[in-house]
Amino acid sequence: MELLYALTLGVLTTCGVYLLLRARTFTVILGLTLLSHAVNLYLFASGRLVAGAPAIVGLTEGAADPLPQALVLTAIVIGFAMTAFVVVLALKAAVELRNDHVDGENPDEDRL
Amino acid sequence: MTHALILPILLPLITGAGLLLLYRLPFGVQRLAGLASTLGLVALGAWALVAAGGGEYRLYHAGDWPAPFGIVLILDRLGALMLALTALLGLACLLYASRGIDRRGAHFHALFQFQLAGLNGAFLTGDLFNLFVFFEVLLIASYALLLHGGGRARSRAGLHYVIINLVGSALFLIALGTLYGLTGTLNMADLALEVAAAPPGDAPLLAAASMVLLVVFGIKAAILPLLFWLPRAYSASSAPVAALFAIMTKVGVYAILRVFLLVFGLGEAPVNAAAWQWLWPLALATLALGGVGVLGSDSLRTLTAYLVIISVGTLFATLSLVTPATLAAALFYLVHSTGMAAAFFLLADLLGQQREEGYDRFSVEAPMGHRPLLGGLFFLAAIAAVGLPPFAGFVSKAWILQASVDEPRWLWLWGLLLAAALLTLIAVSRTGSRWFWRPGPIKTPRPLDRGGLAVVAALVALNGALSALGEPVMGYLALTADQLLAPEAYIAAMLPETPALALGVSP
Numbered sequence: 125m126e127l128l129y130a131l132t133l134g135v136l137t138t139c140g141v142y143l144l145l146r147a148r149t150f151t152v153i154l155g156l157t158l159l160s161h162a163v164n165l166y167l168f169a170s171g172r173l174v175a176g177a178p179a180i181v182g183l184t185e186g187a188a189d190p191l192p193q194a195l196v197l198t199a200i201v202i203g204f205a206m207t208a209f210v211v212v213l214a215l216k217a218a219v220e221l222r223n224d225h226v227d228g229e230n231p232d233e234d235r236l
Numbered sequence: 237m238t239h240a241l242i243l244p245i246l247l248p249l250i251t252g253a254g255l256l257l258l259y260r261l262p263f264g265v266q267r268l269a270g271l272a273s274t275l276g277l278v279a280l281g282a283w284a285l286v287a288a289g290g291g292e293y294r295l296y297h298a299g300d301w302p303a304p305f306g307i308v309l310i311l312d313r314l315g316a317l318m319l320a321l322t323a324l325l326g327l328a329c330l331l332y333a334s335r336g337i338d339r340r341g342a343h344f345h346a347l348f349q350f351q352l353a354g355l356n357g358a359f360l361t362g363d364l365f366n367l368f369v370f371f372e373v374l375l376i377a378s379y380a381l382l383l384h385g386g387g388r389a390r391s392r393a394g395l396h397y398v399i400i401n402l403v404g405s406a407l408f409l410i411a412l413g414t415l416y417g418l419t420g421t422l423n424m425a426d427l428a429l430e431v432a433a434a435p436p437g438d439a440p441l442l443a444a445a446s447m448v449l450l451v452v453f454g455i456k457a458a459i460l461p462l463l464f465w466l467p468r469a470y471s472a473s474s475a476p477v478a479a480l481f482a483i484m485t486k487v488g489v490y491a492i493l494r495v496f497l498l499v500f501g502l503g504e505a506p507v508n509a510a511a512w513q514w515l516w517p518l519a520l521a522t523l524a525l526g527g528v529g530v531l532g533s534d535s536l537r538t539l540t541a542y543l544v545i546i547s548v549g550t551l552f553a554t555l556s557l558v559t560p561a562t563l564a565a566a567l568f569y570l571v572h573s574t575g576m577a578a579a580f581f582l583l584a585d586l587l588g589q590q591r592e593e594g595y596d597r598f599s600v601e602a603p604m605g606h607r608p609l610l611g612g613l614f615f616l617a618a619i620a621a622v623g624l625p626p627f628a629g630f631v632s633k634a635w636i637l638q639a640s641v642d643e644p645r646w647l648w649l650w651g652l653l654l655a656a657a658l659l660t661l662i663a664v665s666r667t668g669s670r671w672f673w674r675p676g677p678i679k680t681p682r683p684l685d686r687g688g689l690a691v692v693a694a695l696v697a698l699n700g701a702l703s704a705l706g707e708p709v710m711g712y713l714a715l716t717a718d719q720l721l722a723p724e725a726y727i728a729a730m731l732p733e734t735p736a737l738a739l740g741v742s743p
Contacts, residue, residue: 144403149395156402163409170417192416195365199409202372206402209379213398216383217391226399228392 125173129165136162149214149224156210160203167196240287241296241309244280244319244356247273252349259343267334270345274327277352281320288316289712291719293729295362303362303730304423310362310730313716314567318359318490321571324698325483325578326352332582332691333476340385340474347384351377351480358487362730364415364422364499367491368408371456375401378484381477382469393472396465404455411448414441424499425730428723432503439507446500446507450492450514457488458548459515460522466545467529471537475585478537479578485548486574493555498723515556516645520652523549527656530663536584536596539663540577543621546656547573553649554636561639563717568710569632572702576621576629579695583617586610586688587671592679598667603676606684611672613693618664620699623657628702633657635710 136158143155171189179190214224221228251273255266287294288311296309311319330348338344354374361367379401383394416422418438419430431442451462458466466485470478492511500507526546533539547569554566584596587610594600604610623629633653640646702709719725 144399152399156399156406159403159406163406163413167409167413167416170413172417189420191422192413195412195416195422198365198369202369202405205376206372206398206405209376210398210402213379213383213391213394217395220388220391226395228388228395 125175129169129173133162133165133169136165147226149210149218149226152226153207153210153214157207160199160207164196164199164203167199168192239296240280240283241294241311241360242298244277244284244323244360245309245353247276247280248349248353248356252346252353255346255349256343259346263339266345267338270330270348271327271334273349274323274330274352277323277356278320278327281316281323284311284316284319285712287311288313289715291715293726295729296360304421304426307366308362308423308730309360310726311360312726313712313719314490314493315359317567317571317712317716318486319356321486321574322352322355322359322483325480325574328578328582328691328695329476329480332479332585332688333474335685335688337385337474337476337585341383343380344384347377347380348480350374351381355483355487359490362424364412364424364427364495368405368412371408371487372405374484374487375405378481381480382473384477385474387472389472393465393468397469400455400462400465404452407448408452411445411452414445414448418442418445423730424494425723425727428499428502428727429731431500431507439505442500442507443510446496446511447514449495450511453488453491453495454518455488457485457492457552458522458545459488459552460518460525460549463522463525463545463548467538467541470541470544470581471535475582478540478581482544482574482577482581485544486570489548489551489555489570492552493720497558497720498726501723512556512558515552519549519552519556520648521549522546523553523652523656525549527652527659530656531659533663534598536587536598536667537581539667540580540584543580543660544573544577546660547577549656550636550653553652554640557640557643557645557649558721559639559643560714560717560721562636562643563720564710564713565632565635565639567713567716568628568635571709572628572632572699575695575699575702576617579617579692579699580621582688582692582695583614586685586692587614589685590682591671598670601670601674601676603678604671605678605681607672609684609689611668613689613696614668614672617692617696618661618668620696622661622664624661626700626703627696628699628706631703631706 140155140159140162143151171192174188177186177188179188179193181187218224223230251269255269294311298307351374354370354377357370358367361370379398382397383390418441419427421427421430434442455462470481496508496511523546526542526549529542530539533542551566551570554562588596590605591602593602620627620629623633637650640649
């Protein structure tokens, strides 16, 4: 399980960083989403990975650590809010600047 | 007064939420509500300074859960100083915004209150995850405030600002996950004990987590490789928002002080040694870049943004020497530079309104109304910002120079600090002579915004007062530095059950 988990995190982070560096608002938002997924999974794993253990103390013998789950929940909520904000901002910027590059101008165009 | 400690967060939060719900209220009422809440924060800031001034820590256990499991707010001298500074700055910015800028977009007053709530929360929390949450609160408010008023330049600057801060948030969470995985706690005091007692095998991972945190706070504080978002974002936003943002870089400074002196500063071989080593050259380079940027700016707002960068460089260069004297001097400079950066952002707007064209750009020569009055104010503000007597900049810089002279590396700091001040002096005198000494005939003089002028004049006068009251302020700051360098008391206050600490602190 650990190997699969680590590989997933690695792939998500790599793709996220690659997409971030594409510097178009749509890919940047996708990249940020992938990155925040990777971060949330990483936070979740910081309480150690155990199978079949609920995060409620007293329900079973070996309960999973509940704190990372609370942290992840908060991080997911914040992440969603932020992603929604960037989407709206990217739309606004695309309309105002007539361009989807994060710099607001297309580097391939001739600047005269 | 048992619940007074949570009021700096609750008061703006409730006001902001109310303003958001009651957005149909007449605009004057919204303004009054915002101003009343901010005045309340000033009173709370004054209370905090008195309450923490004696040196004992005040704690607030949310829901009465004890540390390290519950959410704990903790007030010490540094936190009280930052609270009071934020409240005063917020009041000045809100008064200026109430001259008409707040009408240019929706929900200005609600967002402003949320920003203050986030800032106050970040200064009060005793838990790293809550620090993250309050960072996000203040950031999302700042994203919306940055765009207040709209326009192409703001959208463009906003994209960079938002994206770099979101990446910063992801890094912050990675660092927190690593720390939690290694130690099983995120309470700062508990974490400090766990980090100091960590097995040597964990040291590389702890060092990695501390460095990621340094990058995160470095983004907020705008230290050299991470500062390129700042000039554009600050110069694009509206004047009161940019002035309020003067405290935002200081949040990064605050977080670095808190985390690296408390969490990573305990034990035989503290983790933070590497951080100070990295900060020193980066801070000097930031200082140099700020000086060059000030000279090369094309508008007064960009110039002010580079003044902010100079102040960050000065702060970190002084802080990374980590002695009580340099720490106290740096805190004095922090108060001075925050106020002056805000005054300059507001002044740029005030002057820009009076120019016939070009707003605050240097390349345009335009006649300006009310030159004697505005020129006089600009002269005083420029002297204060550069650090000439009799203003607080002079006192703080003299103190920094005096405090660092015993250090073997003092020559670097002296050289760059004085060179940056000289470059600033050249840049502002060039601006002044261009704007006020080359008058053209003014065709249509515009009415002077007397309220705005009064706010800027009050900020400059406060700077003068800070200089006049230098001695008591210095006394308070010296005690603050002592408190920061002795985190055992913080830990003992936060975790009363822990046996007496035998841990030494080394910078």
